[in-house]
Amino acid sequence: MTAHDRLVGVVGTGTMGQGIAQVALVAGHPVRLYDAVPGRARTAADAIAARLDRLVEKGRMSAEERVAAGARLAPAQTLGELADAALVVEAVLEELDVKQQLFRDLEDVVAQDCLLATNTSSLSVTAIGGALRLPGRFVGLHFFNPAPLLPLVEVVSGSATDVTAATRAYETARAWGKTPVACADTPGFLVNRIARPFYAEAFAVYEDQAADPATIDAVLRESGGFKMGAFELTDLIGQDVNEAVTRSVWEGFFQDVKFRPSLAQRRLVEAGHLGRKAGQGWYAYGDDTERPEPHTAAPAEKPAYVVVEGDLGPARELLALIRDAGIEVREEDEDNGTRLVLPSGGQLALADGQTSIEYRDVVYFDLALDYRAATRVALSAAKDADRRTLEEAVGLFQALGKDVSVIGDMPGMIVARTVARIIDLAHDAVAKGVATEEDIDIAMRLGVNYPLGPIEWSRRLGKNWAYALLDDLHLRDPSGRYAPSLALYRHSYAPEKREGSQQ
Numbered sequence: 151m152t153a154h155d156r157l158v159g160v161v162g163t164g165t166m167g168q169g170i171a172q173v174a175l176v177a178g179h180p181v182r183l184y185d186a187v188p189g190r191a192r193t194a195a196d197a198i199a200a201r202l203d204r205l206v207e208k209g210r211m212s213a214e215e216r217v218a219a220g221a222r223l224a225p226a227q228t229l230g231e232l233a234d235a236a237l238v239v240e241a242v243l244e245e246l247d248v249k250q251q252l253f254r255d256l257e258d259v260v261a262q263d264c265l266l267a268t269n270t271s272s273l274s275v276t277a278i279g280g281a282l283r284l285p286g287r288f289v290g291l292h293f294f295n296p297a298p299l300l301p302l303v304e305v306v307s308g309s310a311t312d313v314t315a316a317t318r319a320y321e322t323a324r325a326w327g328k329t330p331v332a333c334a335d336t337p338g339f340l341v342n343r344i345a346r347p348f349y350a351e352a353f354a355v356y357e358d359q360a361a362d363p364a365t366i367d368a369v370l371r372e373s374g375g376f377k378m379g380a381f382e383l384t385d386l387i388g389q390d391v392n393e394a395v396t397r398s399v400w401e402g403f404f405q406d407v408k409f410r411p412s413l414a415q416r417r418l419v420e421a422g423h424l425g426r427k428a429g430q431g432w433y434a435y436g437d438d439t440e441r442p443e444p445h446t447a448a449p450a451e452k453p454a455y456v457v458v459e460g461d462l463g464p465a466r467e468l469l470a471l472i473r474d475a476g477i478e479v480r481e482e483d484e485d486n487g488t489r490l491v492l493p494s495g496g497q498l499a500l501a502d503g504q505t506s507i508e509y510r511d512v513v514y515f516d517l518a519l520d521y522r523a524a525t526r527v528a529l530s531a532a533k534d535a536d537r538r539t540l541e542e543a544v545g546l547f548q549a550l551g552k553d554v555s556v557i558g559d560m561p562g563m564i565v566a567r568t569v570a571r572i573i574d575l576a577h578d579a580v581a582k583g584v585a586t587e588e589d590i591d592i593a594m595r596l597g598v599n600y601p602l603g604p605i606e607w608s609r610r611l612g613k614n615w616a617y618a619l620l621d622d623l624h625l626r627d628p629s630g631r632y633a634p635s636l637a638l639y640r641h642s643y644a645p646e647k648r649e650g651s652q653q
């Protein structure tokens with residue numbers, strides 16, 4: 151790609167432009183900044199210089215490197231000063247006509263072999279590129295905020311992008327110390343598309359009155375293995391920002407119900423409860439405001455024994471934990487059963503897509519990323535469920551050292567429905583050529599910090615786990631929101647490859 155001594159132009163010097171410029175600068179490039187507002191490029195250069203000083207203070211950059219980097223950075227008064235650039239990255243206002251006009255102007259200035267890139271997060275790369283005379287050299291380079299810290303870059307090919315341009319952009323990101331993933335130009339690209347259910351399902355559980363935000367967040371963190379719950383995370387991101395992404399993906403997919411925004415989040419935005427920055431979001435923020443506690447069940451007696459019927463599937467590892475806790479495990483061969491039977495005669499079953507109201511004597515427990523490491527497990531029982539069964543279920547998980555949150559009836563509970571939907575969107579994206587399985591897993595781990603990539607997660611959970619859960623959910627909520635994709639069907643039910651088969 152672009153050798154380290156070639157000039158990089160950055161247009162639009164707000165949050166993202168400054169971050170991208172810093173990355174290019176630290177990688178060794180001369181960098182020229184341009185902004186439409188006079189004086190702003192100069193201010194941005196000063197802000198970047200101050201950040202470099204901090205890197206030196208923290209021992210992450212040598213004083214010599216700092217001086218050399220400072221000498222390579224300059225503001226530009228006009229776009230014309232970017233004429234020698236080998237690459238220009240645009241990070242201006244998120245509006246199609248503004249970006250199109252900018253690239254028309256840039257094309258009049260730069261050389262024919264200059265790579266042109268947009269950092270748009272929600273517009274179509276194809277649409278912006280439509281304004282160019284040579285759209286083949288135009289590509290999306292989607293950095294995440296803060297660009298100097300976050301490793302992921304989505305390299306987005308519009309329908310006119312040349313393979314050579316995409317490869318150059320990919321190699322450049324890599325040379326800049328980033329982890330690029332290649333993806334096609336579809337709404338939300340890769341991360342913002344596949345991550346939607348993480349927020350949507352948490353909000354749905356809340357809207358259905360099955361649990362409060364603090365409990366849902368605690369279950370996502372302590373059971374699901376996510377770094378933050380959906381409520382605290384969107385308070386950090388900003389409800390307006392998070393909702394805008396959701397709406398743009400939903401609109402991009404012609405209002406597909408699978409991406410439908412949340413009414414509860416809409417109300418927050420309308421009320422100006424935008425999260426931390428507003429002092430109020432799902433939670434209140436302030437010096438003496440305490441975060442509400444998640445629901446945690448009172449101590450209950452542990453059962454003397456459990457009977458295992460069949461294979462517990464993704465919850466198999468529970469058996470060793472139960473034995474370690476000194477509870478007898480009696481195993482019974484059952485062709486159809488996949489449950490634990492408690493001394494009361496009631497049953498404990500891993501969340502599937504069925505509702506608790508269908509079975510008075512069944513208590514559901516939620517999926518955990520790793521039952522040994524989980525510090526909390528959610529249970530769900532019908533309102534009129536047998537109290538003894540619920541008590542025994544609570545006592546069982548407490549004996550394993552877990553906090554227990556009892557939530558209302560919610561098919562697929564919290565973690566299980568969220569993970570199943572993310573897996574579905576991931577397989578759908580692969581089937582539609584958005585990205586490879588490997589890149590999807592990399593992107594979701596680096597872009598949104600998931601503990602496992604969705605494809606890897608789906609492998610661990612078993613071939614048709616997500617399909618079976620979503621199919622059950624779809625039966626109970628036929629809006630289409632949970633309808634498993636054709637891609638997931640194919641993945642789940644494709645015959646195993648025969649040995650010696652050429653396919």
Ligand SMILES: NC(=O)c1ccc[n+]([C@@H]2O[C@H](COP(=O)([O-])OP(=O)(O)OC[C@H]3O[C@@H](n4cnc5c(N)ncnc54)[C@H](O)[C@@H]3O)[C@@H](O)[C@H]2O)c1
Nearest residue numbers: 162163164165166167185186187241242243244270271295
């Ligand atoms: N903020 C994020 O978290 C984030 C993450 C990824 C991508 N993005 C995308 O990056 C782009 C910039 O976002 P931001 O948050 O840095 O915005 P920002 O508001 O902080 O900065 C935008 C800058 O562009 C300048 N500008 C506007 N129109 C211009 C033009 N025609 N020519 C030159 N400069 C112009 C503005 O003066 C401003 O300095 C957007 O496309 C956004 O969608 C943002």
